[in-house]
Amino acid sequence: MNFIFQALSWVVSAYIMLIVVYALMSWLPGAYQSKLGQFIGRLVEPFLSYFNFISVGPLGFGPVVAIIVLSLVQYGLQYLQYIVLSLLV
Template structure:
């Protein structure tokens, strides 16, 4: 039971970290001419843009801070998952 709980939280943590990395790659693609139009850019865009739409309102002129806020939100989710893991482990061992 313990190994299953640890494996689930480790997998969720890895997925959130991978998604944060995808957001960073998506933001860096904006620096490349035609980055979003490449096949790789289209795949990353399909994975990241639905989540980033929630944060489109955060901009200062032409500079958008949506990816930064999205990364902060996902980092908070990671911290929440870690806290939940610790709580569950404490319940199992007490």
């Protein structure tokens, strides 16, 4: 049971890293048009589209809010792991 929670936590952490890489690619001209950029975009853009409404002028805070939401999900998984494992003991 512990392995399942650890695997889910790892997947959330990896997705957070993909969002960070995707956000940093905006600093590099042509990075979104590369094969890697297109691949990461296909993985990240559907989730980020829920948070694209958050912007101040030309600055978009969608990736920041998405990372905060995923961090909350990760903490929720850790708490759920604690509850489930304490019930099993």
